[in-house]
Structure formats: structure tokens, C-alpha cells
Amino acid sequence: MRVIARLDVKNEFVIKGIHLEGLRKVGDPNRLARAYYEAGIDEIVFIDAVASLYNRNNLFSVIRKASEEVFVPITIGGGLRNLADIEQALDAGADKVALNTAAIREPELIEKVAKRYGSQCVVASVQAKRTASGWEAYMETGREKTGLQVLDWVRRLQELGAGELLLTSVDQEGTKSGFDVPLVRAVNEAVSIPVIVSGGYGQPRHIADLLEVTEPSGLCFASVLHYKTTSVDALRKSIEVARASRVK
Amino acid sequence: MKNIVVLDYGLGNVRSVSNALRAIGASAEVSHDEATILRADGLIIPGVGAFPHGMANLVESGLIPVIRKYIESGRPVLGICLGMQLLFEKGTEFFSTDGLGLIPGTVSIIPILPNEGRLPHIAWTTIRPSEQGRETMFDGFSDKEMRFYFLHSYAATGVKTENLSATVSYLGHDIVAAVQNGNVWGTQFHPEKSGPSGLRVLQNIISSSDGQKL
Numbered sequence: 001m002r003v004i005a006r007l008d009v010k011n012e013f014v015i016k017g018i019h020l021e022g023l024r025k026v027g028d029p030n031r032l033a034r035a036y037y038e039a040g041i042d043e044i045v046f047i048d049a050v051a052s053l054y055n056r057n058n059l060f061s062v063i064r065k066a067s068e069e070v071f072v073p074i075t076i077g078g079g080l081r082n083l084a085d086i087e088q089a090l091d092a093g094a095d096k097v098a099l100n101t102a103a104i105r106e107p108e109l110i111e112k113v114a115k116r117y118g119s120q121c122v123v124a125s126v127q128a129k130r131t132a133s134g135w136e137a138y139m140e141t142g143r144e145k146t147g148l149q150v151l152d153w154v155r156r157l158q159e160l161g162a163g164e165l166l167l168t169s170v171d172q173e174g175t176k177s178g179f180d181v182p183l184v185r186a187v188n189e190a191v192s193i194p195v196i197v198s199g200g201y202g203q204p205r206h207i208a209d210l211l212e213v214t215e216p217s218g219l220c221f222a223s224v225l226h227y228k229t230t231s232v233d234a235l236r237k238s239i240e241v242a243r244a245s246r247v248k
Numbered sequence: 249m250k251n252i253v254v255l256d257y258g259l260g261n262v263r264s265v266s267n268a269l270r271a272i273g274a275s276a277e278v279s280h281d282e283a284t285i286l287r288a289d290g291l292i293i294p295g296v297g298a299f300p301h302g303m304a305n306l307v308e309s310g311l312i313p314v315i316r317k318y319i320e321s322g323r324p325v326l327g328i329c330l331g332m333q334l335l336f337e338k339g340t341e342f343f344s345t346d347g348l349g350l351i352p353g354t355v356s357i358i359p360i361l362p363n364e365g366r367l368p369h370i371a372w373t374t375i376r377p378s379e380q381g382r383e384t385m386f387d388g389f390s391d392k393e394m395r396f397y398f399l400h401s402y403a404a405t406g407v408k409t410e411n412l413s414a415t416v417s418y419l420g421h422d423i424v425a426a427v428q429n430g431n432v433w434g435t436q437f438h439p440e441k442s443g444p445s446g447l448r449v450l451q452n453i454i455s456s457s458d459g460q461k462l
Contacts, residue, residue, distance in 0.1 A: 002372060040443070042372050042397075068267045073397060073441050093263045095441065118297040120368060120399050163368065192362060194370050217370065 002042040002218035003235050005225055006198055007032060008049045009059055009078075015049055016174065016223045023049065026226045029062045030069070036225060037070040039232040044070060045098065045166070045198075045220060048078030049141060060092040067093025077125055077166070078141075086113055090121070098166050100125035101139040104146050107160055114161030123196075124162035126154060128183055129170045135183055142170040150183070151190045158191045164217070165191065169199040174223065176202030178209060185214040196220060204238035211242040249275050250454055253288035255315075255331075256280040257305045261440070265294045265328065268440035272451050282314050290454050291318050295330030299339030299355060299402065302330050303347060312348065319350065323457050325432050326450075329400060332427065332434030336404055351429045353407040358400075358421055365419040368401040373416045375425045375437070381413030385426055385433065387452055393445045396425070396437035403436060431457065 007014045007029050014032055015023040026032075033044050044066065048059040063076055076089045077098025086097050103110050103124060113122050127142045128135040128150045135150035146153075154165055167187055169180035179200045188195050194217035200206065201221055210216075219239075224230045254265045256278045266276035269292075277284060285291060293315070295302050306312055319325055327335045336347045339355040347355070360367050374395045377386045386394060398416065404424040413426035416436075427434040433453050439446035 002370075037443070067264060068270070071264075071268055071271065071441060071443055071446060073399075073438075090261075091263070093267065095261060095264065120296060120370070164370065192366055194366055194368070217366065 001215060001239055002196070003232055003239070004043040004045055004196060004218050004220045005033070005036040005041050006045045006047065006220040006222045008047045008222065009062060010049045011058060012062070014226060016226060026223070030065050032226065033066045033070050036232065037072060040236075041072060041232050043073045043075070043218065045075040045077065047098065048076075050078075060088060063089065063092040063094050075123055075166075077123070082109070083112060083116070086117075090117065096121050096123050096164070098123040098125040100127060103157070104137065104139045104148065107156065110157060110160040110162050114163070119161050119163035122162050123164045123166050124154075124157040125166040125168065126150060126157070126187075127168045127170050128180070128187075130180070130183075135186075138170055142168075142173070151186055154187050154191050158193050162193060164194045164196060166196045166198060166220070167216075172200030173198070175200060176224070178202065178206040181210055181213050184210060184216055188214045188216055194218065198222075204234075204241070207235075207238045208242040208245065211239070211246055249273065250289040251275045251277060251287070252290040252292060252454060253285050254278045255285070255291060255293045255311065257293075257302075257309045257311055259295050259297050259302055259305055259330070261296055262294055264438075265292055265440045268447060268450060272447050272454075274454060280309055280311060285314055285318055286321070288318075288323070289457075290323055291315070291325045293325065293327040293331035293334065295328060295332075295334065297330055299330065299333055299341040299347070300343065300345045302334050303339070303345050306334065306348075315348065319432060322431050324453050326453050327432075327434040328440070329436060329438055332436055333402060333404065335427070335432060335434050339402070341402055350432050351404075351407070351411055351427055351434065353404045353411075353424075353427075355402050356405050358403050358418065358423060360419055360421065368399060369418045369423070370399050371418075372397050372442075373418065373437075375414040375416045377414045377426075378409070378412045380410070380428070381426060384428060384456065385413045385435075385449055385452055389445070389448070393448075396435075396439070396442040396446060396449075398425075398437045400436060404434075
């Protein structure tokens with residue numbers, strides 16, 4: 001299982017909020033990316049936290065620099081609207097693009113990107129919020145309802161050619177109270193492409209709680225790494241321990 | 249300083265590969281120009297995408313004779329991911345397509361059943377080097393350092409023992425991870441995205457022709 005650092009970037013700062021709201025500055029994205037690389041991170045995801053709202057793309061210069069100093073896969077998301085934006089993102093040095101709002105507005109975009117650059121480069125980002133009967137997909141950084149049922153939507157995304165899913169629980173995001181385990185299980189069972197889970201990690205027992213039920217392909221960590229409450233090594237250890245205890 | 253050309257044939261993560269080369273102290277040039285390629289100290293064929301598309305681009309760009317000429321120079325050629333797959337005789341992605349035929353073998357989908365697990369194989373996986381691989385591509389590596397980033401659904405099959413540098417196990421399937429045939433090298437994993445271990449693989453391959461470290 002991949003250990004992934006997620007850096008939500010606003011202007012030139014990494015920021016962190018709760019439920020994708022109430023953003024606070026935590027540091028320089030390139031400095032953090034370098035530190036995580038040196039600590040042995042498997043992958044880095046940069047999300048432009050405001051581009052989707054204001055139609056801006058200011059993450060490209062961060063990506064350009066990161067790709068010169070960080071030799072692990074880099075994903076960029078937030079505010080990518082069309083093939084031209086995506087081409088620019090890949091040119092800047094990203095290996096994959098994460099698409100949410102644009103994919104909801106124009107699902108065929110996933111297909112177009114997969115055809116042109118290959119499925120491996122298309123990460124469908126899904127922001128899920130609990131409802132009475134399941135989960136609804138949200139867009140515009142977790143602010144806008146879409147009316148799409150998450151489980152229907154992820155199956156559709158797979159059909160369209162998404163190579164991976166980045167599944168964020170809007171309810172759990174930033175709370176440090178654990179992953180949305182039923183959500184992860186339901187999505188993991190609904191699709192056969194890799195699922196990366198983001199939102200909710202606070203302590204090692206949360207990894208054990210998740211792995212007891214289902215195993216995604218990767219886990220994203222943000223504030224616990226940014227604030228140094230844990231380390232890449234410690235997270236890897238927690239995964240190993242959780243796996244070992246599950247086998248018993 | 250060694251000058252390495254990253255082959256530009258309209259496919260692949262050329263920037264990532266050039267950045268990795270610069271990080272190990274080589275100079276990197278992305279090019280499809282014959283004279284530039286033939287002057288280089290090493291040639292890298294990157295590649296992300298589908299086999300037929302990759303091969304079609306190579307044919308259309310007229311680069312195949314240039315690659316063959318370059319190989320005769322004895323200097324190292326490295327194919328990465330799809331770039332490695334194109335080195336084989338044939339690919340079966342979508343339909344059967346002839347490859348460059350530089351290494352015997354066929355590229356086929358990894359035979360994972362839907363109930364066994366997921367494709368693509370996107371993961372950091374620890375490889376098992378062959379005896380030959382241990383002395384060449386992975387020279388100086390400890391067991392712990394043999395962890396690399398993979399991203400693929402297809403893999404080489406029917407590879408001869410003497411060409412096999414490493415294998416990797418995914419869901420119980422033994423998959424070809426790295427190959428070598430003389431000065432032609434291939435990695436199914438992405439050395440440019442595999443952290444310090446990946447950079448060392450690049451270094452080992454680049455210094456293979458004359459033993460000179462960068």
C-alpha cells in the first residue's frame with residue numbers, strides 16, 4: 001500500500017483546513033515535498049485548493065520545481081478544466097492529473113485524457129459526503145452538491161477510463177477521527193482500479209480499523225505529516241502492524 | 249559530463265527522465281535529431297501509454313534505423329516502461345504489433361483474474377534481481393534498496409534467462425522487472441520515479457559502457 005503525502009496549496013503556501021474549509025497556512029510546498037521525499041514518501045499529490053473556485057492555475061511553478069528535486073510520482077489536481085490545462089500540467093512535470101469538478105461537468109474529459117495520455121495518468125478525484133442512504137459526490141472543493149451517488153459515479157469513472165480514484169471523505173477530512181471505513185469498502189468493491197484514500201487519519205489505530213475491513217491501494221496523509229505528529233517511517237510501520245494483526 | 253539523449257517520439261514523461269538525469273550529474277537533452285542522438289553517451293527511450301501507439305510513433309518519426317545504428321556503437325540504450333516493452337519482438341495490447349525485436353520475448357497483459365486483484369499494477373514493489381542483474385543493473389544494492397515504482401498492466405513474457413535482470417512478484421504472478429541484452433537495457437519500473445534507488449539504476453546503466461562513474 002502506497003504512503004502518499006497530500007499538499008493542498010493556496011497561492012504559494014501549503015494550507016490545511018477541516019472538511020476542506022477554514023484554511024490555515026502550514027508551509028512552503030517545495031520545502032515540504034523535498035522533506036517528504038527525503039523521508040521516503042511513495043508519492044506526492046499537490047492540490048490547488050482555490051483554482052477550482054477562481055479559475056486559476058498557479059501550481060505549475062511549484063510542480064516544475066518539485067519535479068526537479070523529487071523523484072517519486074507527482075499528481076496535480078485542482079482547477080484543471082480542459083485538455084489544454086492538462087497538457088500544461090504534464091509539461092510542468094506532473095505524472096498524473098486529478099480531475100473532479102471538470103469531470104463532473106464533462107465526464108467525457110476523462111475519456112479524452114485517457115485516450116491521449118493513457119489511463120495511468122488520469123486520477124478521478126471524488127469528494128464524498130454521507131447522505132441518509134449512502135454518499136453523494138461533491139465538487140468545487142467539497143462545496144457543491146452534484147446529485148451523483150458516489151457508487152454509481154465511481155463505476156462510471158472507471159468505464160470512462162480513469163486509472164485510479166482519489167477518494168476524499170469530506171466528512172472525515174481534517175478531523176483526525178479516522179477514515180470513513182464503510183465508504184472505502186463500498187468504493188473498493190465497486191471498482192477494480194486502484195483506490196487512494198484521503199481524509200481522516202489521526203492515529204495508528206485508524207489504519208488498523210480500515211485494514212481490518214478493506215485495503216485500498218494507497219493512503220494520503222496531510223496535516224499529520226505537515227505538523228510532524230508522525231513520520232513516513234512510522235506510518236509504514238503502522239501499516240505493517242495492521243496487516244500482521246489482521247492475518248491472525 | 250556525460251550527455252544523455254532522451255528520445256522524443258511524442259510519448260512519455262520526458263521531463264521526469266531529464267530531471268532525474270540532471271540529478272545524477274549527467275546532462276540531458278530531449279531530441280529526435282539523428283546527429284544529436286548518435287553523438288550521445290547514452291540513449292533513453294521513455295514511454296507511457298499503449299504499445300501500438302508507441303510503435304506507430306517510432307515508425308512515423310523515422311527513428312527506428314537511428315536507434316539500430318546507435319546500438320551498434322556499443323553505448324548504452326535504456327527503455328523505460330513502454331520504452332522497454334517496445335524492445336521486444338511483439339506486443340499484444342489491443343492487437344498484435346511488431347516491436348523493435350532487440351530482445352527476444354512478447355509483451356502480454358498480466359494474467360490477473362478479476363477476483364485476484366487489480367490492474368494496473370501501480371505500486372512500489374521489491375524486485376528479485378537475477379545473478380546477472382545483481383552484478384550489473386543492481387550492482388552495489390542492498391536487498392532493502394531494491395524497491396521500485398511500477399505502473400503497468402502489460403509485461404514481457406518468454407524472456408530468456410540470459411536477458412533477465414530482475415523479476416517482481418505481483419499477486420502471485422512472476423513478472424519481468426528488468427532486462428539486458430548487451431548494451432540494450434530495459435526496466436519495467438520507472439527509475440526516474442523510484443527515489444534514490446532509481447537514480448542509482450540510471451547511474452549504473454550510464455556508466456556501464458566505460459565503467460566511468462558520473
